Amino acid sequence: MGFTIGGIREMRSGTRRRGRTSGRTSDCTAVAEFTGLWGWDVVPGARAAGPACSCGKTDCPAPGAHPLDPAAVVPAGATLGEVTASWSRFPGASVLLPVGRAFDIIDVPEPAGRRALIRLERMGLPLGPVIATPEGRAHFFVAPGAAAQLPTLLYRMGWDDATLDLHALGPGAYITAPPSDRGGLGPAAWLRAPSLDTATQPPQARLLLGTLAYVAHRSPCA
Numbered sequence: 001m002g003f004t005i006g007g008i009r010e011m012r013s014g015t016r017r018r019g020r021t022s023g024r025t026s027d028c029t030a031v032a033e034f035t036g037l038w039g040w041d042v043v044p045g046a047r048a049a050g051p052a053c054s055c056g057k058t059d060c061p062a063p064g065a066h067p068l069d070p071a072a073v074v075p076a077g078a079t080l081g082e083v084t085a086s087w088s089r090f091p092g093a094s095v096l097l098p099v100g101r102a103f104d105i106i107d108v109p110e111p112a113g114r115r116a117l118i119r120l121e122r123m124g125l126p127l128g129p130v131i132a133t134p135e136g137r138a139h140f141f142v143a144p145g146a147a148a149q150l151p152t153l154l155y156r157m158g159w160d161d162a163t164l165d166l167h168a169l170g171p172g173a174y175i176t177a178p179p180s181d182r183g184g185l186g187p188a189a190w191l192r193a194p195s196l197d198t199a200t201q202p203p204q205a206r207l208l209l210g211t212l213a214y215v216a217h218r219s220p221c222a
Contacts, residue, residue: 027087027093027095028080028083028084028087029080030095030177030179031074031078031083031087031095032078032079032080032083032084034095034097034177035074035075035076035077035078035083036077036078036079036080037196037199038194038199038200039076039077039102039199039200040076040097040101040102040103040199041073041074041075041076041097041098041101041102042073042074042083042095042096042097042177043067043068043069043070043072043073043074043096043097043098043174044067044068044069044072044074044087044089044090044093044094044095044096045064045065045066045067045068045093045094045095045096045174045176045180046060046063046064046065046066046067046068046093046094047064047092047093047094047181047184048063048064048065048181048183048184049064049184050184051063053066054068054092054093055068062183063183063184064094064181064182064183064184065176065182065183066174067096067174068090068093069090072086072089072090073098074086074087076101076102094176094180094181094182095176095177095180096174096175096176096177096180097174097175097176097177098173098174099147099169099170099171099172099173099174099175100144100147100169100170100171100172100173101144101171102144102199102200102202103128103141103142103143103144103202104141104142104143104144104145104146104147104168104169104170104205105139105140105141105142105146105147105168105169105170105173105175106139106140106142106146106150106166106167106168106205106208106209106212107137107138107139107140107166107167107168107169108137108138108140108165108166108167108212108215108216108219109136109137109138109165109216109219110132110133110136110137110138111219112138112165112212112215112216112218112219113130113132113137113138113140113191113212113215114138114191115215115219116138116208116211116212116215116216117130117138117191117192119211119215120208120211123211125203125207125208125211126198126203126207127140127192127198127203127208128140128141128142128192128194128198128199128202128203129141129190129192129193129194129198129199129202130190130191130192131175131176131177131178131188131189131190131191132188132189132190132191133175133176133182133188134181134182134183134185134186134187134188135182135183135185138191139169139175140208140212141194141198141199141202142202142203142204142205142208143201143202143203143204143205144170145170145205146168146170146204146205147168147169147170147171148170149205149206150168150205150209153205153206153209154209154213157209157210157213159209159213159217162213162217163217164213164216164217165216165219166212166213166216168205175188176188178190
């Protein structure tokens with residue numbers, strides 16, 4: 001990786017002490033943490049300003065919620081210097097994480113996700129990061145391949161015929177990383193922040209899916 005955990009901590013404490021760090025420097029530090037510490041690819045994303053999108057397209061189908069250039073990937077392992085050089089081409093961009101590379105996503109309503117998170121923690125099951133989106137969804141990070149496996153997993157667990165507000169995001173999808181704004185609706189936030197073990201080795205979907213499906217199924221009546 002490009003720098004040490006201590007280096008990340010030093011940058012964080014230095015930012016707090018100075019209190020004058022520019023937004024661009026702060027964004028670059030956050031991106032460098034994702035690439036260098038958590039091992040994730042990052043892509044610059046559009047921002048919304050009212051009904052308009054920073055991409056400049058008047059007919060943009062997803063204002064403030066799509067990559068500015070899907071090819072402009074800042075790869076996992078990029079150093080702070082490399083991130084700064086890449087990110088300077090997209091000032092003010094939001095931070096997007098490509099799904100399907102280091103992780104897939106199980107998507108459920110945020111209230112159900114919060115209840116499931118409590119259950120899963122009490123059960124001592126392995127957990128990865130979890131994001132709350134401004135649209136009211138909870139994104140559970142799981143091992144890559146979950147999106148392709150989801151129908152089979154639900155069938156094996158007996159949930160294939162149930163009405164579930166539960167979905168999987170896989171290759172081709174992008175999620176907004178905290179604390180970036182998504183679609184002008186507000187910032188994404190961590191329900192469970194990443195750590196060294198959970199970011200680099202998210203759990204297999206099958207370990208969480210039974211609880212997530214049960215809580216998602218009950219959530220309309222809860």
